[in-house]
Amino acid sequence: MTASSDSAAGPSGGAMTVAQIAELAGVSVPTVSRVINGQSDVSPTTRALVEDIIRTHGFRRLKKPGTKAALVELVFHELAGAYAMEVIKGVERVAGENGLAVVLSEMHGHTPGRGWIEGVLARRPVGVIAVFSGLTPAQSDQIHSRDIPFVLVDPTGDPGHEFPSVVASNWSGGFSATRHLLELGHRRIATITGPTRMLSSRARLDGYRAALDDAGTPIAPDLICEGTFQAEDGLTHGRVLLARPDRPTAIFTHNDLQAFGVYRAAAEAGLRIPDDLSVVGFDDLPVTGWVTPPLTTIRQPLTEMAAAAANLVLTLDRGEPLPHQRLELATELVVRGSTAPVPGGAR
Missing domain, CATH: 1.10.260.40 (lambda repressor-like DNA-binding domains)
Known part of the structure; x- marks a missing residue:
């Protein structure tokens, strides 16, 4: 140099x-x-x-032809499961259309380790997409100073105006899931959240609360259980909720994995879904249509979100302005076999 x-x-x-x-x-x-x-x-x-x-x-x-590798860096807090695969598909689709390869990194947490940033600077990618993650202030400065486009997908916190982001309409998803259960006659509706420090989880919980409030149904704090977006949340909290004498007749989980945990907890308690308990998930992972019964869930357009993030990276790399700093894609209620009217007319 x-x-x-x-x-x-x-x-x-x-x-x-x-x-x-x-x-x-x-x-x-x-x-x-x-x-x-x-x-x-x-x-x-x-x-x-x-x-x-x-x-x-x-x-x-200074921007010069050939100074960047034909790579897009895709960073996950945890590189596992169907969630990650849906995101990878979206990024690879756009990358492939533009002659770029995709490099995958795993943070083992929601903030990259110290060595990660040096690797990014050495690889000189066209841009970086971070999924459900964030950067330390020092890492943000380093990314900015090297003119490496950086886009967040489903950020853990409010990214403000520092970095562009692509999100799902989490509040609407939480509202739609809860309203669906209310329309089936359920009133004792529990929810198992993700970590409350996570922006998406807070928005889904706010949507849940808004739907209950809109229906004139009191919000019961003891029916709100905080989890970590893992299947174990559904199993652990499901066991506690379903052991109550006044157990809920429906549970809205903040992702599909938690819903699968609730399925096991219900089976252990001798309850049938949806005859005795209705369950709604969030994400609409491909497996949700194959479990028994098929899971009613909120479709989060993960592949489309990832593709949109990749297009934002390419736009920034070309030096073009973004029309929006924050792009929100719609969620959709997908009704399958895990929800039914409240059993026995009980409310």
Whole structure:
């Protein structure tokens, strides 16, 4: 890398060359280049110093043909299950249409580890799509400073205006699921949520509450159980809910995996779905039509959300403005065999 190939906005507003960054940091030009490109052979102290200068003075890589790899980075908090596969299909469809490959990463949590960002900088992808995840402030600065487009799918928190995002209409989904159960005559409707720190879970819970309020049905706090979007949530909370003398006649879970856990809890309790208990999930994973009984659920358009995110990345890479910073795709109630009128007319 030469001093003319990269620049930054200096304190006076002029262009700061890589050589000037090196001079400020008291290191060599190759050292600055290694930091910029995410190479590992730089001491943590030097890396932090150079990154601080870049963050302060707003480094921007000059766009040149061939400086980016033909890759889209797709990052999951957990790379497992049908949810991830639906997202991968959407990104790969758009990537394939544009001659790009897809690199998959797993965070093992909702925030990337320290080494992840260096890998991204070294690979120089066309852009990064993070699913149900976020970045630390330092990682956000690094992504911004290298002009790497970054788009969130189903973000864990409110991304504000920092990064574009693609979401589902979670509030509407929670409202539709609960209203469907209310229309079947259910009044004791429990819900098993995801973590309340997650934006999607809070929105689904708000929709649930709004539907109950709209129907004039009191909201029972003891029928709201917080989970982690795992099947174990449905099993554990389902056992507790169904052991109550005043057990709920219906349960709305915040994803399909939790609903499958409720299926097992109901079987253990000797209850039949939907004769004794109605269940509604969320996501509409492909397997929901094959379980017994087929699951009534809220369709979250995961493949379409992922494809939209990939198109946003490509738009940003071309230097074009986005029409919207936040894109929301509609959810849809899919009625199958796991819901029925309230048993025995009880309410």
